[in-house]
Amino acid sequence: MDRARRRADADRAYNAQVQAGTIGAVRATGVGVGLAIIAHYSWPWFRRQTLAFKGFLVTGFAVFGLVTHAERALQTLEAEQRKVEGALRREARLALARKGLVATETQIEKWKAERLSR
Structure with a gap:
């Protein structure tokens, strides 16, 4: 279960990066082309390049x-x-405290698993 959740998180992060990177590359390419055109027509040194x-x-x-x-x-x-x-961890600590348990990492993970199984 945890491995599947981590894989889904990694896929979501990858897709977000691909989408944002594509948009950023297209925008910056447009700026670069525009500046190159402006420099070509207004700066003789650049025109010779x-x-x-x-x-x-x-x-x-x-x-x-x-x-x-x-x-x-x-x-x-x-x-x-x-x-x-x-x-989620804050909610787990409060719920475990109401039961009289110490909110250790193990207890928090068990609480998360119980919550997901409901």
Whole structure:
């Protein structure tokens, strides 16, 4: 059960990163292409550069957008998971205290398993 939940969490994180990374890469590529076009028509030094160099610069923008957006999406997802897990652990500690039990990690895991089985 725990392994399946972890696998589902990992898949959800991967999908969030792929989606956000794709959006970030497309946006940053557009910015890079736009800046390259502007630089090409307004800066003679840039106009003399090769197409490969200009493509390298645009690719740098795309990679930067992909990485930053994917990382931000993962950090947001992790923060949400920590918030949910913290609330669940708080609820478990209160429920176990009402029963007169000490909220150890083992007891909290048993409480979670009972709650999921209901």
